[in-house]
Amino acid sequence: MIQFEQVCKRYPGGHQALNNLSFHMPHGDMRFLTGHSGAGKSTLLKLIMVMERANSGQVLVDGRNVSKLPARHIPELRRKVGVVFQNHQLLFDRSVFDNVALPLVIAGYGHRDIGRRVRAALDKVGLLDKERQNPITLSGGEQQRVGIARAVVNKPKLLLADEPTGNLDPQLSAEIMHLFEQFNQVGVTVLIATHDLSLIARMPYKLLSLRQGQLVSAGGSHE
Amino acid sequence: MSKSKQKGSGASKLPKRRLGQLQTPAKPSRRELSGAKTHRTRFSDQWQSYRSHHRQVASESLRRLLKRPLATLMTTLVISIAMVLPAGLYVGLNNVEAVSQGWDGAARLSVFLKFSVSDQDAQKLRQQLADRKDIASAEYISPSEALEEFRRRSGFGDVLDQLDSNPLPGVLVLSPTADNSSPEKIEALRDQLNALPQADLVKLDMEWLQRLNRITDISRRLTLALAAMLAAGVLLIVGNTIKLAIENRRDEILVVKLVGGTNAFVRRPFLYMGFWYGLFGGLLAWLLLASSLLWLSGPVKELAGLYNSSFSLLGLGVLDSLIMWASAAGLGLLGALLVVGRELRAIEPK
Ligand SMILES: Nc1ncnc2c1ncn2[C@@H]1O[C@H](COP(=O)(O)OP(=O)(O)OP(=O)(O)O)[C@@H](O)[C@H]1O
Ligand SMILES: [Mg+2]
Numbered sequence: 001m002i003q004f005e006q007v008c009k010r011y012p013g014g015h016q017a018l019n020n021l022s023f024h025m026p027h028g029d030m031r032f033l034t035g036h037s038g039a040g041k042s043t044l045l046k047l048i049m050v051m052e053r054a055n056s057g058q059v060l061v062d063g064r065n066v067s068k069l070p071a072r073h074i075p076e077l078r079r080k081v082g083v084v085f086q087n088h089q090l091l092f093d094r095s096v097f098d099n100v101a102l103p104l105v106i107a108g109y110g111h112r113d114i115g116r117r118v119r120a121a122l123d124k125v126g127l128l129d130k131e132r133q134n135p136i137t138l139s140g141g142e143q144q145r146v147g148i149a150r151a152v153v154n155k156p157k158l159l160l161a162d163e164p165t166g167n168l169d170p171q172l173s174a175e176i177m178h179l180f181e182q183f184n185q186v187g188v189t190v191l192i193a194t195h196d197l198s199l200i201a202r203m204p205y206k207l208l209s210l211r212q213g214q215l216v217s218a219g220g221s222h223e
Numbered sequence: 224m225s226k227s228k229q230k231g232s233g234a235s236k237l238p239k240r241r242l243g244q245l246q247t248p249a250k251p252s253r254r255e256l257s258g259a260k261t262h263r264t265r266f267s268d269q270w271q272s273y274r275s276h277h278r279q280v281a282s283e284s285l286r287r288l289l290k291r292p293l294a295t296l297m298t299t300l301v302i303s304i305a306m307v308l309p310a311g312l313y314v315g316l317n318n319v320e321a322v323s324q325g326w327d328g329a330a331r332l333s334v335f336l337k338f339s340v341s342d343q344d345a346q347k348l349r350q351q352l353a354d355r356k357d358i359a360s361a362e363y364i365s366p367s368e369a370l371e372e373f374r375r376r377s378g379f380g381d382v383l384d385q386l387d388s389n390p391l392p393g394v395l396v397l398s399p400t401a402d403n404s405s406p407e408k409i410e411a412l413r414d415q416l417n418a419l420p421q422a423d424l425v426k427l428d429m430e431w432l433q434r435l436n437r438i439t440d441i442s443r444r445l446t447l448a449l450a451a452m453l454a455a456g457v458l459l460i461v462g463n464t465i466k467l468a469i470e471n472r473r474d475e476i477l478v479v480k481l482v483g484g485t486n487a488f489v490r491r492p493f494l495y496m497g498f499w500y501g502l503f504g505g506l507l508a509w510l511l512l513a514s515s516l517l518w519l520s521g522p523v524k525e526l527a528g529l530y531n532s533s534f535s536l537l538g539l540g541v542l543d544s545l546i547m548w549a550s551a552a553g554l555g556l557l558g559a560l561l562v563v564g565r566e567l568r569a570i571e572p573k
Contacts, residue, residue: 049481051572072486079483089478103482110272150482 001027001158001189002048007057007067009043009213017043019213021057025191027157030184032200033193035210041193044210045160048191049083050074062157079107082151082188086163088143090135096122096146097131103154121149125179141172148176152183159183161192165199173199277491284495288503295503298464302504305457306551307511309450310539314512316446318537319439323432330404331428332413334395340421345393348421352395357403357412362396369394392423406433454554457504461497461558468496469566481572489567494559501555505548512539 002025009018017040025031033041046052047059047067054067066077090099100121104114122128125145130138135146144164151159161180165173173196181203184190191208194200200207209216288295336345345363353361364372369391374380397416399409409427416425427433469476476489520536527534539547 046573051481075480075483075485075488077483078481083481089481091475091478093475102479105276106479106482106484106488108269108272108276110268111275154483 001025001029001062002191003058003060004044004047005058005060007047007054007059009040009047009052010055017213018047018054021210021213021215023208023215025189025208027189028184028187029206030181030190031192031206031208032203033191033208033210034195034197034200035216037195039210040213041195041210042162043213045083045162045191045193048158048160049078049081075106079103079154080156080158082154082156082159084144084147084151084159084161084164086166088147090143090146090150092134092136094134095131096127096133096135096138099135099146100131100149100153103150107154117153118149121153124152124182125149141168141176144168144172144176145179148179152188157187157189159188159190161190161194163194164192165194165196170199177203280491281495284492285499287492288496288499295500298460298500299503299507301460302457302500302551302555303507303511305453305460306504306508306547309446309453310508310512310547311515312442312446312449313543314516314537314539316439316442319435319442321537322534323435323439330399330409330432332397332399332409332416333426333428334397334416334419334422335424335426336393336395336421337423338392340393342393344421345395348419349395352397357399357408359398359400361398364394364396366391366393406436457501457551457554458558458561461500461555462562464500465493465497465559466562466566469493469563469570473570476567476570477572480570486564486567490563493563493567494556497555497557497559497563498552499555501558502548502552504555505551508551509539509544509547 002023004021004023007018007021008016010016021040021044033044035041043052047054048061050066050069057067058065059067061077062080064077069077091102097118100118101114104117109117119128119131122131125148127138127142127145127149130142135143138146148161148164151161159180164180165176168176177192177199180190180192336348340348342365345365349361349363352358366389370383370389373391374383399412403409403412413425413427416422479489516536516538520538523534523536
């Protein structure tokens with residue numbers, strides 16, 4: 001599903017964020033991306049979403065080399081990938097329902113389809129009763145779950161999350177991790193960047209650990 | 224590290240199951256999330272949702288404009304003023320042309336005869352000319368009649384009395400028929416009359432009319448040039464307004480791009496916004512123009528009455544109005560198009 005081949009990413013300032021990174025993540029897998037602050041976790045996810053482009057090497061997403069993807073094909077790729085952001089990137093000028101519906105509206109779904117799918121996604125994250133509210137009236141955890149609903153509403157094959165539990169309490173964080181596990185169970189490939197090691201320590205998933213833009217281990221979470 | 228450990232084992236298993244049991248529609252929602260049915264929208268469905276999406280975007284951008292009525296009115300007013308100037312000039316020139324066309328029929332040619340031409344010869348010539356197909360009427364004013372009239376009108380009677388002989392020549396005053404009154408035909412007629420041996424000088428009474436025609440021609444061109452400049456102004460106004468609107472909705476654009484919105488999708492509401500601004504500007508300009516014309520029409524009619532004319536002010540016809548609205552909306556759309564591409568390309572999620 002995701003394959004990095006000798007990927008280097010240098011930011012305009014000259015900082016080498018990723019250095020000769022190679023790894024492969026098969027379809028249906030779930031992994032955690034860890035590493036110190038500045039290790040290059042967000043950069044790695046951005047390369048998958050083509051929010052940044054690699055200076056050298058190849059980034060393959062679903063068999064397609066996206067590091068050289070023409071700009072007009074980027075929307076198509078992003079529709080296939082669900083993303084959850086640390087700062088959730090919700091729009092406060094519209095309801096929870098409309099926030100979650102956005103990817104479907106963009107993809108050109110009909111009214112009835114949208115209603116059905118949005119409610120299914122909100123139901124999944126347990127926010128069906130809040131669909132008419134403005135996300136600004138929700139708690140941090142609820143906002144994060146709206147972000148997750150939006151990421152999965154279009155049934156992506158790949159789900160990325162950048163610090164999805166960033167500033168949530170341990171119990172909320174655990175709930176959100178369980179949500180990701182559920183999506184993984186129905187076949188969605190899931191990659192989660194986090195430095196909440198205590199949270200993932202008990203979870204039986206492989207780790208991708210970065211240090212200074214290089215892979216230090218690709219092992220299980222409990223060695 | 225082994226594959227068997229990855230899923231469904233360990234502490235996470237229990238809550239997972241419980242969640243699944245609690246959700247009544249667990250089965251269908253699972254299938255929905257699996258991505259198996261993702262691309263099943265048929266073409267006709269897509270076309271229909273595309274159209275309803277357009278309708279939605281159009282009314283949404285309209286609602287956004289109406290939500291801030293004052294700001295919208297200001298922009299619309301500026302656009303309409305820029306449009307009302309050339310449109311008003313255009314209507315004015317149409318009226319000048321209509322008036323001068325009414326006068327074309329009254330064109331006259333005065334043939335001043337040589338002093339050697341006797342009254343009888345002059346009468347003969349008058350008859351010949353009156354028989355021509357292109358001349359409606361011919362009148363002879365003999366030198367003595369001309370002197371009499373001049374005496375009456377000028378008030379220089381005493382001076383004229385001191386002259387030994389009549390300094391005025393005989394004149395034939397000709398009116399061409401209506402279908403021979405165009406400037407070209409009259410000029411051709413003048414050249415023919417000039418060639419007559421009896422004629423000393425042929426004077427066209429409508430020379431000033433031709434000058435007026437030239438002036439309206441020039442004014443038309445000036446109006447066009449002015450319209451072009453003001454159209455450029457409208458483009459700038461709309462462009463700048465759209466630019467601000469884009470800046471205001473920057474966050475939204477970023478999110479839309481992040482979840483896979485195409486450039487066309489992001490652009491659409493702003494193009495509609497430009498369209499609405501243009502259309503409103505056009506409608507307001509039309510309203511301003513129509514009411515000014517209404518306001519002027521009474522006095523103009525009175526003035527025309529003083530000249531024994533039934534002339535009444537020409538307004539904007541249906542076609543002119545439609546063209547005005549369409550070009551206004553088109554200008555708004557174009558103004559939006561010119562900025563939207565560049566502005567939106569600059570907003571990329573990082
Ligand atoms: N747009 C940018 N321009 C220049 N340098 C950048 C940019 N974005 C990131 N970097 C640098 O690249 C390195 C990796 O950044 P990245 O955001 O990938 O780290 P991270 O692992 O996500 O860290 P954190 O856990 O703090 O989010 C950092 O040193 C950062 O300063
Ligand atoms: Mg980061």
